């Protein structure tokens with residue numbers, strides 16, 4: 001079907017060329033998206049700034065997978081949220097600005113963090129924006145943008161906890177983390193799976209800490225600050241655990257979409273939009 005379409009298109013283009021000397025028309029919007037195939041062909045087109053025929057799952061849409069329990073990057077909004085998504089936060093605003101730049105309508109699918117990573121790899125989402133940390137292992141499975149923010153893994157404890165620095169994690173009974181996150185990966189790597197308990201999201205991990213089911217929670221600093229502010233009796237240790245970069249991810253090999261989104265992201269950095277978005281959600285300490 002795709003071959004037939006391409007043939008038809010080529011024929012039409014030949015006729016158009018003969019008639020008017022050739023404008024470089026892009027493919028019709030109705031063409032079936034085929035991520036990997038188009039990506040393999042498409043690197044150069046994106047570099048020229050053409051975004052009309054980006055390899056996305058549903059024509060006209062940019063589908064983002066995220067976990068909206070990660071303030072201030074993504075959370076459920078009180079009202080209709082950013083661009084009518086029902087969500088708000090730094091990543092949500094960045095996504096809306098990116099979608100506008102590449103001429104697509106933003107759709108956000110809210111799910112657990114580990115499911116978001118699977119969704120983009122299985123062609124169920126075009127991109128992940130979820131306070132997602134760059135790691136070499138993930139780089140084998142997905143393609144990334146340049147970093148757009150810094151993340152820091154911190155440790156949340158009860159105020160009277162014997163755990164006083166990140167070094168004390170070695171003696172912590174049970175560490176709570178979010179499933180599939182770098183917090184989980186680092187803690188299991190450093191202290192072994194028996195000492196780490198994975199939860200669906202940050203809120204449930206923090207609830208487990210409050211209930212005494214875990215002795216601390218290792219999670220990204222920004223959501224940690226929100227959780228601690230909302231739950232009296234908790235604090236964040238002053239020594240942080242790991243510093244990391246946040247990136248946007250597309251499916252491995254979708255170079256055309258990766259390039260288009262990365263270019264758009266760099267424009268948002270250069271013209272100050274990114275900083276304005278960050279300042280809206282994070283007030284300087």
Ligand code: GLN
Nearest residue numbers: 070130131132133181182
């Ligand atoms: N930054 C962490 C990671 O990428 C956690 C992200 C999240 O929970 N949304 O694994």
